[in-house]
Amino acid sequence: MARARILAAWMAGGLLAAAMPAGAAEGRDELARRADESRRVAMEFMRALKGELMRAMKAGGPVEAIPVCRERAPQIARAFSERTGWQVGRTSLRWRNPANAPDVWERRVLERFEARRRAGTPVSRLEHYEVVVQDGRRVFRWMKAIPTGAPCLTCHGERIAPEVAGLLDRLYPGDRARGFEVGDIRGAFTIVQPLGE
Numbered sequence: 001m002a003r004a005r006i007l008a009a010w011m012a013g014g015l016l017a018a019a020m021p022a023g024a025a026e027g028r029d030e031l032a033r034r035a036d037e038s039r040r041v042a043m044e045f046m047r048a049l050k051g052e053l054m055r056a057m058k059a060g061g062p063v064e065a066i067p068v069c070r071e072r073a074p075q076i077a078r079a080f081s082e083r084t085g086w087q088v089g090r091t092s093l094r095w096r097n098p099a100n101a102p103d104v105w106e107r108r109v110l111e112r113f114e115a116r117r118r119a120g121t122p123v124s125r126l127e128h129y130e131v132v133v134q135d136g137r138r139v140f141r142w143m144k145a146i147p148t149g150a151p152c153l154t155c156h157g158e159r160i161a162p163e164v165a166g167l168l169d170r171l172y173p174g175d176r177a178r179g180f181e182v183g184d185i186r187g188a189f190t191i192v193q194p195l196g197e
């Protein structure tokens with residue numbers, strides 16, 4: 001039974017790659033609806049963040065924009081989390097802020113995104129969701145890859161201006177989020193929605 005449902009969901013969208021726990025109450029439509037909502041919230045999150053980043057870049061260049069990113073990114077994530085009652089954030093296999101490091105589930109999804117990208121899937125189409133049991137509770141988890149664009153290279157690329165690199169060194173001693181190229185997966189939006197019992 002569970003097997004049939006997984007197979008049906010897999011054939012329908014190719015999104016539900018892992019097993020749903022036995023007795024899952026949510027049907028495929030319900031999960032698709034939750035994924036739609038997650039996508040909408042992530043897009044709003046991105047728009048808000050990009051707006052602030054671009055304004056700061058215009059006003060004072062990357063050196064001024066870095067502190068904005070550092071303060072505003074977590075604040076905006078928190079505001080969205082409070083508004084929705086979900087956990088909303090960003091993560092990456094090569095993170096800048098250790099607070100954004102992936103957990104075990106996120107790491108697995110990110111690694112699968114990398115494999116799918118190598119196999120030719122456009123980064124903008126890399127999305128995954130499933131119901132998982134976490135700390136004894138069932139939750140809906142959703143992730144969507146964030147592509148690296150040209151403007152991102154100022155702070156995440158191979159050749160970073162010395163004053164920018166110097167500030168990043170000071171603020172993020174363990175920074176792993178450099179050396180990206182356009183088209184790489186910079187990271188992913190990640191959302192956890194609590195489910196009823």
Ligand code: HEC
Nearest residue numbers: 062065066069070090092095096097100152155177186187
């Ligand atoms: C002005 C410099 C700057 C630019 C430009 C920039 N970022 Fe970042 N990025 C940062 C900083 C600083 C952080 C760490 C934020 C924090 O402390 O939470 C970060 C963190 C991130 C993270 C969270 C994961 C991690 O590494 O900690 C993602 C995802 C990300 N950036 C994607 C992008 C993308 C996509 C672009 C281009 C659209 C971009 N960034 C452009 C400075 C920048």
